[in-house]
Amino acid sequence: MALSNNVIGAINFVAVILSIPIIGAGIWLAYEPDNSCVQILQWPVIILGILVLVVALAGFIGGFWRIPWLLIFYLIAMLILIILLACLVVFVYMVTVRGSGHLAPSRSYLEYHLDDFSGWLRRRVRSSYKWDRIRSCLSNTDMCNEMNQSYRMAQDFFNAHLTPIQSGCCKPPTECGYTFINPTYWISPINTAADMDCLNWSNDQMQLCYNCDSCKAGLLANLKREWRRAEIILLITIVALIWVYLIGCCAFRNAKTEDIFRRYKQGQAYE
Template structure:
């Protein structure tokens, strides 16, 4: 029984270590400017990681100190945590499966359209109340001013691989036909009827295209990219956690069988 308990404790120590990538993924999301403005995914990931950490610690203590009720709690609670993590991984995949950038002639950067993204994500930015808060947060970052520092000439800017947020929020849509002055100052649109965003564009540096659907789409494109990266970490951790849990279940069953056999030999059964 002692050997089996040590094995269970060791296995649960691995589960403790597996909670670290989950918590780390949540913290990484929280440090990204766009995620810190939206505040959707990072806290569920961090909370779930902490939950797995606490449950794994309970199993670790229960294994080494031979506390049966704590091991039973671990088995039930970890199963619940694994189910929750599985649901989170599937959810992230489902809401990020749609959406992509569009190429424009003579441009290296991509353009983004709001309708390309999942309905759940679109609802996170369509509400004026929610968007006003997100817009204010994005406006406080340095993402647009840094374009003026990096690109002086029009062709240099057109050949740049700027991120989706900068493409959607810091410049007007390419199809509007605005003339480049600098990355955040454009004049003389050719076709303002091409897109409603053409009318939303403002050379006022606090406004730019923050009220445009292209800015919302650029935000969702950025979120999608970061969430997919985080989801890869969560998926790998989930697979490892399931393996650890199944091994732990087998070790717990063997320990109970060993204990029952020992009692049988001693005449208790």
């Protein structure tokens, strides 16, 4: 029984370690400028990671100190957390399955359209109340100013591989036909009727295209890219947790079987 308990404790220690990439993925999302402005996915990931850590520690303690009720709590709670993590991964996949960039003539960067994304994501940015807060947060970042330092010439800028949020928020849509002065200053549009975003563009460095649908689409494209990376981490961790959980179940069952045989032998000895 002692050997089995030690095995259960060691297995649960692995589960403790597996909570680290979950928490790390949430913290990474929290420090990304776009995610820090939207604050949708990072907190569920961090909370689930902390819960996995707490439950795994309970199983670790229950294994080494032979506390059956704590082990039973671990088995039930960890199963629930694995299911919740799996549901979160499926949810992230479903809301990010749509939405991709479009090629623009003579440009290396992509353009983004809001209608390409899932309805759930669009609702996160369409409300003026929500977007005002997000826009204020984005305008206080250095993502657009960095482009002015990196690209001096028009052709260098047109050949740049911009992030979706830089493409959507820091410049006017290509179809408007604005003339390049620098990455965040454009003049003389050719076709202001091509898109409402053509009228929403402003050379005011605090305005730019933050009021544009292209900015909302660029933000969602950035979120999609980062969420997909976090999703891969969560998926790998879930597979590892399931493996650890199944081994833990087998070890717990073996420990209970050993305990039953031990008590049975003790009973025979007293007879």
